[in-house]
Amino acid sequence: MKEILEIMENDARIGIDEIAAMTGIPESQVKKAIKEAEEKGIIRKYKTVIDWEKFGEEYVYAIVELKVSPERSTGYDAIAKRIAKFPEVISVRLVSGDHDLSLLVKGRTMKDVAFFVAEKVAPLERVQSTETHFILKTYKQDGDIFYEKEESKRLAITP
Amino acid sequence: MIAEKVQRIPPSGIRKFFEMVTGMDDVISLGVGEPDFVTPWPVREACIYSLEKGYTSYTSNWGLQELRDEIAHAVASDYGIAYSPEDQILVTTGVSEAIDLAMRAITNPGDEIIVVEPCYVSYNPCVTLAGGKPVSVATDPSTHFRVTPEQIEDKIKEKTKAVVLNYPNNPTGAIMKKKDLEAVADVVVEHDLIVISDEVYDKLTYDGKHMCFASLNGMQDRTILLNGFSKSYAMTGWRIGYAASTPEIIGAMLKVHQYTMLCAPITAQMAAIEALRNGREDMLVMVREYDRRRKLIVKALNALGLDCLEPKGAFYAFPSIKSTSMSSDEFAEKLLKEQKVAVVPGNVFGACGDGFIRCSYATSRDAIKEALERMETFLTPKG
Numbered sequence: 001m002k003e004i005l006e007i008m009e010n011d012a013r014i015g016i017d018e019i020a021a022m023t024g025i026p027e028s029q030v031k032k033a034i035k036e037a038e039e040k041g042i043i044r045k046y047k048t049v050i051d052w053e054k055f056g057e058e059y060v061y062a063i064v065e066l067k068v069s070p071e072r073s074t075g076y077d078a079i080a081k082r083i084a085k086f087p088e089v090i091s092v093r094l095v096s097g098d099h100d101l102s103l104l105v106k107g108r109t110m111k112d113v114a115f116f117v118a119e120k121v122a123p124l125e126r127v128q129s130t131e132t133h134f135i136l137k138t139y140k141q142d143g144d145i146f147y148e149k150e151e152s153k154r155l156a157i158t159p
Numbered sequence: 160m161i162a163e164k165v166q167r168i169p170p171s172g173i174r175k176f177f178e179m180v181t182g183m184d185d186v187i188s189l190g191v192g193e194p195d196f197v198t199p200w201p202v203r204e205a206c207i208y209s210l211e212k213g214y215t216s217y218t219s220n221w222g223l224q225e226l227r228d229e230i231a232h233a234v235a236s237d238y239g240i241a242y243s244p245e246d247q248i249l250v251t252t253g254v255s256e257a258i259d260l261a262m263r264a265i266t267n268p269g270d271e272i273i274v275v276e277p278c279y280v281s282y283n284p285c286v287t288l289a290g291g292k293p294v295s296v297a298t299d300p301s302t303h304f305r306v307t308p309e310q311i312e313d314k315i316k317e318k319t320k321a322v323v324l325n326y327p328n329n330p331t332g333a334i335m336k337k338k339d340l341e342a343v344a345d346v347v348v349e350h351d352l353i354v355i356s357d358e359v360y361d362k363l364t365y366d367g368k369h370m371c372f373a374s375l376n377g378m379q380d381r382t383i384l385l386n387g388f389s390k391s392y393a394m395t396g397w398r399i400g401y402a403a404s405t406p407e408i409i410g411a412m413l414k415v416h417q418y419t420m421l422c423a424p425i426t427a428q429m430a431a432i433e434a435l436r437n438g439r440e441d442m443l444v445m446v447r448e449y450d451r452r453r454k455l456i457v458k459a460l461n462a463l464g465l466d467c468l469e470p471k472g473a474f475y476a477f478p479s480i481k482s483t484s485m486s487s488d489e490f491a492e493k494l495l496k497e498q499k500v501a502v503v504p505g506n507v508f509g510a511c512g513d514g515f516i517r518c519s520y521a522t523s524r525d526a527i528k529e530a531l532e533r534m535e536t537f538l539t540p541k542g
Contacts, residue, residue: 155177
């Protein structure tokens with residue numbers, strides 16, 4: 001157990017198969033040990049560490065999902081347009097599914113974003129509920145992959 | 160011990176440079192004759208899926224019917240020519256195999272085959288191995304590296320059997336317009352010749368549409384059309400291509416193919432089906448990118464004083480280095496040693512290629528820019 005925890009302490013996302021290969025413990029046992037550690041609260045939680053400083057921007061982004069009640073005659077437009085006026089709001093979209101509007105909100109800190117949602121958006125008359133998802137890491141955006149790109153493994157000279 | 164026929168084939172001029180580059184660090188290569196893109200993901204994914212489903216067997220010697228249907232459909236919609244997928248299309252392991260098959264299918268001992276140079280390195284050896292005699296026609300910048308009917312006619316003799324055309328051309332990037340090809344077609348009819356038309360770069364045609372030789376009036380039955388997936392779909396390592404011609408010629412090529420290659424690998428055939436069905440968008444994105452690089456490199460080469468025509472196809476620039484009074488070999492060797500930039504000396508592609516170098520722009524824009532900066536340093540007089 002200790003060895004597994006030590007490995008996982010440095011890499012929460014490491015695969016069970018890899019831990020098994022590294023320790024010589026059968027996969028089924030690794031799986032069982034991790035489950036046990038989770039249940040006993042030995043493993044508190046899994047989180048992602050992000051180097052925002054390296055990114056060079058101190059901004060925090062969140063996807064905020066809203067349930068709103070549409071207005072007669074204007075539907076969702078009036079409330080969507082009202083929300084779109086806030087400079088903190090990067091995008092506003094009407095979406096299908098169990099919420100109605102999806103916002104992208106930008107702030108300096110998580111607190112900024114959370115208070116913006118609590119003080120400016122949630123109190124709006126037609127807003128029934130809000131759900132805020134902070135963006136932890138961007139892997140791909142606008143079709144561009146953020147991690148190291150695949151490179152062709154070509155020979156230096158070919159006919 | 161070694162067969163004379165094989166002994167007569169000179170060692171590859173590219174090999175020497177490859178060996179020089181190997182082991183050198185920090186080399187920027189403009190010497191690569193293949194896309195720098197990895198095969199589009201949907202094509203790779205389709206291949207992985209086919210493996211999961213257990214497609215690991217031989218196929219018919221002809222290739223998978225589904226693939227031949229797609230090829231027939233693609234050629235018909237691109238060029239308006241109908242080939243029967245039953246007996247006029249043969250799937251090969253790349254155009255390389257198709258070149259060999261075409262030569263062996265039509266060449267009798269001593270037959271002469273006209274090869275327009277500068278050209279891809281396989282044609283001449285394949286003619287020799289097939290027992291024929293390659294006859295070179297030299298093109299130059301004065302005709303934009305387009306072959307003229309007079310040049311071909313000059314070389315025609317009793318034993319002349321065929322002409323090899325490769326437009327868009329490796330290494331010059333030249334294309335032939337409809338009227339240029341029609342003029343060649345007249346000679347072909349007059350002297351009853353076959354044309355082996357390697358059109359593997361057809362999709363990489365800029366500023367206009369590619370003209371398929373077989374689509375010219377009366378030429379379909381005289382043409383062995385060769386094409387593949389390597390360049391257009393970034394699938395060089397898959398080794399997959401095809402030949403299209405009359406049932407008689409394709410039947411003869413099939414005979415050689417079935418006793419040598421048997422069939423093209425099924426995984427590559429599965430990938431090729433996907434490329435034809437859903438690869439067009441990815442292909443066009445790559446072509447657009449090559450086009451941007453093409454413009455970048457031609458402008459920069461000319462600015463360096465290396466006269467370079469604008470290539471209209473493929474992904475090569477073929478500048479003249481005559482202003483340096485070095486031979487191609489000398490230039491390429493010095494450039495590699497002094498500035499660690501790899502290019503291919505033009506004489507590798509035929510004697511008339513001497514005085515030129517081939518610079519592939521199938522490499523990232525950053526690499527192209529860096530290479531050209533190094534070339535500038537190389538060309539600037541020292542002290």
